[in-house]
Amino acid sequence: xxxxxxxxxxxxxxxxxxxxxxxxxxxxxxxxxxxxxxxxxxxxxxxxxxxxxxxxxxxxxxxxxxxxxxxxxxxxxxxxxxxxxxxxxxxxxxxxxxxxxxxxxxxxxxxxxxxxxxxxxxxxxxxxxxxxxxxxxxxxxxxxxxxxxxxxxxxxxxxxxxxxxxxxxxxxxxxxxxxxxxxxxxxxxxxxxxxxxxxxxxxxxxxxxxxxxxxxxxxxxxxxxxxxxxxxxxxxxxxxxxxxxxxxxxxxxxxxxxxxxxxxxxxxxxxxxxxxxxxxxxxxxxxxxxxxxxxxxxxxxxxxxxxxxxxxxxxx
Amino acid sequence: xxxxxxxxxxxxxxxxxxxxxxxxxxxxxxxxxxxxxxxxxxxxxxxxxxxxxxxxxxxxxxxxxxxxxxxxxxxxxxxxxxxxxxxxxxxxxxxxxxxxxxxxxxxxxxxxxxxxxxxxxxxxxxxxxxxxxxxxxxxxxxxxxxxxxxxxxxxxxxxxxxxxxxxxxxxxxxxxxxxxxxxxxxxxxxxxxxxxxxxxxxxxxxxxxxxxxxxxxxxxxxxxxxxxxxxxxxxxxxxxxxxxxxxxxxxxxxxxxxxxxxxxxxxxxxxxxxxxxxxxxxxxxxxxxxxxxx
Numbered sequence: 001x002x003x004x005x006x007x008x009x010x011x012x013x014x015x016x017x018x019x020x021x022x023x024x025x026x027x028x029x030x031x032x033x034x035x036x037x038x039x040x041x042x043x044x045x046x047x048x049x050x051x052x053x054x055x056x057x058x059x060x061x062x063x064x065x066x067x068x069x070x071x072x073x074x075x076x077x078x079x080x081x082x083x084x085x086x087x088x089x090x091x092x093x094x095x096x097x098x099x100x101x102x103x104x105x106x107x108x109x110x111x112x113x114x115x116x117x118x119x120x121x122x123x124x125x126x127x128x129x130x131x132x133x134x135x136x137x138x139x140x141x142x143x144x145x146x147x148x149x150x151x152x153x154x155x156x157x158x159x160x161x162x163x164x165x166x167x168x169x170x171x172x173x174x175x176x177x178x179x180x181x182x183x184x185x186x187x188x189x190x191x192x193x194x195x196x197x198x199x200x201x202x203x204x205x206x207x208x209x210x211x212x213x214x215x216x217x218x219x220x221x222x223x224x225x226x227x228x229x230x231x232x233x234x235x236x237x238x239x240x241x242x243x244x245x246x247x248x249x250x251x252x253x254x255x256x257x258x259x260x261x262x263x264x265x266x267x268x269x270x271x272x273x274x275x276x277x278x279x280x281x282x283x284x285x286x287x288x289x290x291x292x293x294x295x296x297x298x299x300x301x302x303x304x305x306x307x308x309x310x311x312x313x314x315x316x
Numbered sequence: 317x318x319x320x321x322x323x324x325x326x327x328x329x330x331x332x333x334x335x336x337x338x339x340x341x342x343x344x345x346x347x348x349x350x351x352x353x354x355x356x357x358x359x360x361x362x363x364x365x366x367x368x369x370x371x372x373x374x375x376x377x378x379x380x381x382x383x384x385x386x387x388x389x390x391x392x393x394x395x396x397x398x399x400x401x402x403x404x405x406x407x408x409x410x411x412x413x414x415x416x417x418x419x420x421x422x423x424x425x426x427x428x429x430x431x432x433x434x435x436x437x438x439x440x441x442x443x444x445x446x447x448x449x450x451x452x453x454x455x456x457x458x459x460x461x462x463x464x465x466x467x468x469x470x471x472x473x474x475x476x477x478x479x480x481x482x483x484x485x486x487x488x489x490x491x492x493x494x495x496x497x498x499x500x501x502x503x504x505x506x507x508x509x510x511x512x513x514x515x516x517x518x519x520x521x522x523x524x525x526x527x528x529x530x531x532x533x534x535x536x537x538x539x540x541x542x543x544x545x546x547x548x549x550x551x552x553x554x555x556x557x558x559x560x561x562x563x564x565x566x567x568x569x570x571x572x573x574x575x576x577x578x579x580x581x582x583x584x585x586x587x588x589x590x591x592x593x594x595x596x597x598x599x600x601x602x603x604x605x606x607x608x609x610x
Contacts, residue, residue: 058497061463068467100454
């Protein structure tokens, strides 16, 4: 695996992919609630004006209309700011999509703390907890542009509802061109047996950076990218617990109920080992997105500190 | 209920589709008889299950009978036929009347109705499209059906298809804001293939709609949202047929049909009684209601 210094906005990858999907399959339509600019749908609108269904600022209707379009044989891709789409449309996500098994892909744009100074009203750090609690809902948090594109394609190909987070915050490419995303499968990016970092989304790159820094300290840290939070790759979690004896999870999401919660549910019922869950513990103070990540210790230094601490708690 | 016995009140099997080739007067007569038999079956289903929403079932039965047995272009042998008309029953708690009417239209065997709300029955208290043929959308939480119906109508427009979408909503349900979001979108797009039918029984769970959170002037509100609006007696089968056969109400607009109904109609001790929202009849009430239904 290689990393590059360039930073990418995954929304560009989303836009390019959804336009390609529309070209490949006439059933693909995009549903949004006014967010044409912020979801980077200007190009789609130019190419496929009739297939961009903009219902106005109305998240419940965005999801309901997508369910109705799916009933009519369309393949709807919903795009909207994750904070509003998942909170305001939650019951529709549960009933109209998941309980109905509607073939709809929902893209939560600009999630986590990407909206920085706009504040906790615009942060989306509960979306994964909410959605992964819903039966029959696939939940994916891609780490870079390549994974965003592949996850979007996999979600559209999947029969049933899926939620894909599309990051706005600049991320480096963490996968090389040979990477093949598979729904429900983790990717082991670095091997090691002293501890495991399980990360997704924007936190995969700093997890790798932390592990590489700790190698110099003599700690062999495994890094597992876990893009699919539901269904979780439980076998990879059990391997991490069994073979490395300590786990740190890290995500741009609340410490309650997200990737960390999902991993902990497997760990406590299979191979209980010391764990630390890194994420957002409370409503954020005012500050730019990247500053907020540092504030919450969601960077290589914070991850490394957590790994050193969890290793001390290992049962030997 | 302990004294429950399966009814054989002379209704026999539920009726099927009423042929469109007959004169409307004759169709209306057949639909009235169908609705009578459907109500008897709903009464039995709810009594056997020991739960349900009879008041709303009865207010909606005539509308559902006319739509499912007289108006909608459906193929029960191929329930997912892409060009079928769509019916979304947004007031999903009226499931007994919905199931009975779907059954009468031929989507499943009558024996299934007796499993209504029994453990592991596919006939949940609220409809599940995954498990019940003919059901188009999973409803129950209020305010979900209309946005879905708007999506169905947009889908038909994208396909250049003449298939129609009907959405039956309860009137109390219109207090949910999602309906008005969806109505804005439908009006804005001029979705002429979409018809909203309001079961205007004027009662919600605990009180009247007008004393809870006023809906009136409902017709002018819907018109302001871009709908062609008409009002009809929701228990008059001929009037309902005539309305549904002259859609859209206004060219280039979605239609909003306010069907004036009565909760619990036509059983004397249930009609317009708010406590029959989800009351289950006693043995005596069951017998009396069945007798009134004829």
